Amino acid sequence: MDIEELMPQQPEGGKEEQKKSPLVSLEKDLDLYAEALKEVAIEIIVEGISANPIFIAHQHTVSIGEVILDRKELSTDWTIQASTFEEFVEKGIITPEKKALFLRSYKKPEDFMCVFVIVPEGANFIYYPYKNKG
Incomplete structure (x- = not known):
């Protein structure tokens, strides 16, 4: 699932009266954090802690x-x-019957960060691409 799917669709130049989704600020923070998160993900993989950060x-x-x-x-x-x-x-967030499905949908950690987003309405996994600075 991409972050765009979770964000409310607004017409171009949409009205600011609509409540802004918290995911707008999440996207901004993920862009800001991207380089550090990619380094941590690679470290987790290289150190053999997990292939799936x-x-x-x-x-x-x-x-x-x-x-x-x-x-x-x-x-x-x-x-x-x-x-x-x-x-x-281990914590039961991914149940045994969902393990294979999760691993099949897991995107390349070199290209995407796997983020479990927790908001008051619930929680979900998103895959957010690392953007190349430039």
Whole structure:
């Protein structure tokens, strides 16, 4: 699932009266964090911790993964924590019957960050491309 699918569709020059989706600020933060997140993902893979790094984006407190980018310290909207497929299975977020499906849909970690986005309405996985600076 791409971030665009989660964002409300607005016509060009849409009215600001509509409540802005929190995913607009998430996209901005992911672009800002992209280089650091890619380095962490590659480190997780190279060190043999996991072939499937997962980042958790949230605005509250969650008890999975380790904080790598704190929104309070960085004056951004989202805190990012690093985790792995294995931890998600261990914590029961990815159930045994969904493991194969998740791994089949997992995109290349060199090209996409796998982000588990937690908002008050729920949580979902998105794959967000690392954008090349230029």
